[in-house]
Amino acid sequence: MSEFSEVAKNSIVSNIEDIKQRLGLEDQVANVMQSNNDAQIKHKNCMEIQRIPRSCCIHPLNFIIYGAPGTGKTYNTAEYALAIINNREPDLLKKTDTERRKILSEYKKYIQKGQIVFTTFHQNYGYEEFIQGLRPDPDKDGISFKTVDGVFKKLADKAILDNDNNYVIIIDEINRANISKVFGELITLIEEDKRWGELNESCATLQSGDVFAVPNNLYIVGTMNSADKSISLIDAALRRRFSFIEQKPDESLIEDDVLKNVFCELNTRLVSELDSTDLLIGHSYFMNRKKEDLCKILNTSIIPLLYEYFYDNRKKVSNILAEAIKNTDVEIVDDKIGRLNVRNKG
Incomplete structure (x- = not known):
């Protein structure tokens, strides 16, 4: 194809400039470029910060509390967080309402403090x-983004x-996201010996x-429902960097x-039946309840869970249920139409 003449080139350039002015693209493009330049100027750098190795190693820096539904995983994260903040062992014994309120009051205080x-x-x-991403900047005209x-990252930069x-950062339902994608560079940085302040920072x-x-004073506490995904299915690289604490069903709390x-x-x-401890029933379904509540507990919470565990196998659900309530x-x-349910005899 022959080259454009100078007249044609000038005409094309003129038309492009006219379109940009009509659509207001000149200012928008300028804003995007300015936003990018601003972002390049305001880099944060941890290299000048000095930290010393941690001396109190009661808790692992990264750990996941896992267990069956209703075993109190999220419930206990407040106590674990306070134990980390105060450098002590967690107290997981049953609490009175007054003791629980005291724990939550202290927990909320540290949330407010950041x-x-x-x-x-x-x-x-x-x-x-x-970690970090681009977001539209509403304070500027046109198309503009900011980091x-x-x-x-906000918590890490403060810590x-x-x-x-x-x-402490508590990540509830940590296995519900694509963990490797969410963590990105953290796969390496969260290792205990690579925390800032440690030997191999x-x-x-x-x-x-x-x-x-x-930093080596930032603890990651996750919770994981073992009924959703077995620990063995979690990314191997990530699993190696976490300790796992099992939260078992506890009959003493009923x-x-x-x-x-x-x-x-x-x-x-x-x-x-299942030859697995991942698919169990947690004690929270039965806590602070009486035998008069049994039908409601089974019909609204336990039977739906059993159908999930046995992939809607009606016969297996019936067999488990019959043994439990005999x-x-x-x-x-x-009634042969809906799912199984229970009622009081007579």
């Missing part, structure tokens, strides 16, 4: 929300400057130009003897 942060992972949770730090206090340069490190017997029989049968005043109702 030493504890709580977040929940989900399928759409990403690197941008956790925004995520919840973890690295504080040599006197511990910080490491840092990473983010896409914004910030030089980022995870006061009513009838409910306690049903609870124990259900879990005994489930372990026998010494109670409750019977199974099978």
Whole structure:
């Protein structure tokens, strides 16, 4: 194809400039370029910060509390967080209402101070929300973006400057997101010996130009429902960097003897049938309840869970249920149309 003449070239350039002016693209492009330039100027750098190795190693820096639904994983994160903040062992014994209120009052105090942060992972949770990403800048005209730090980076940047206090991020349902994608560079930086202040301290340069490190006073506490995904299915590289604490079903927390017997029989049968401790029933379904509540507990919470565990196998659900309630005043109702349910005899 022959080259354009000078007249044609000038005409094309003129038309392009006219279109840009009509659409207001000149200012928008300029804003984008200015936004990028601003971001390049304001880099954060951890290299000049000095920290010493941690001396109190009661808790692992990264750990996940896992267990069956209803075992109190999220409930206990407040106590774990306070134990980390105060450098003590966690007290997981049953608490009175007064004792629980005291724990939550102290927990909320540290949230307000910014030493504890709580977040929940989900399928759409990403690197941008956790570490850093670009967000539209509403303060500028046209198309403009700015770099925004995520919840973890904000906490890490605060913790690295504080040599006197511990910080905790609680990640509820940690296995519900694509963990490797969300953590990004943290896969390396969260290792205990690579935390900033330790012997092999490491840092990473983010896409914004910030030089980022995870300090050795920032603890990551995750919770994981073992019914959703077995530990063995978690990314091997990430699993190696976390300690795992099992939260087991605890019959001692159930006061009513009838409910306690049903609870124990259900879990005994489930372990026998499924040959797994991932799919059990937690004690919270039966706590602070009486035998008069048994039908409601089974119909609204336990039976739906059993159908999930047995992939809607009606016969297996019926067998487990029959064994669990055989010494109670409750019977199974099978109307052949809906799911199984129970009612009081007579």
